[in-house]
Amino acid sequence: MSDVTIRVPQDIVQALRLPPDAVAVELQRELAVALYQRGILSSGKAAALAEMNRWEWEELLGARKIPRHYSDEDLDRDIAYAARGEYTPRH
Numbered sequence: 702m703s704d705v706t707i708r709v710p711q712d713i714v715q716a717l718r719l720p721p722d723a724v725a726v727e728l729q730r731e732l733a734v735a736l737y738q739r740g741i742l743s744s745g746k747a748a749a750l751a752e753m754n755r756w757e758w759e760e761l762l763g764a765r766k767i768p769r770h771y772s773d774e775d776l777d778r779d780i781a782y783a784a785r786g787e788y789t790p791r792h
Contacts, residue, residue, distance in 0.1 A: 707732075726752070730761070738767060 709728065719727050733751035736742040742750065748758035762769065 734761070734765065734767065737762075737770075740770065744770065 707728075714724055717724060717727075730751045730753070733742065733747040736750070737744060737747035744758065744762075745755070748755055751758060751761070753761065
């Protein structure tokens, strides 16, 4: 698969209430957030798309009050890891 380029018409870019040098970064972050919210991208992949490290990504989700996709199974696995240093990967 190759990279994908999304075209945004100039009048839309100009209508954005963003500094010109922030448009591409902000649009990429918005896409990452939207795809994560819809369950289309995992948190890690969405953070990569947003070009943010894991901590920055988690802060962004928290600031926007976006619920994490974290199941009881994920919690059990993390507790086991913390308690015994064991990790069982997802299937």
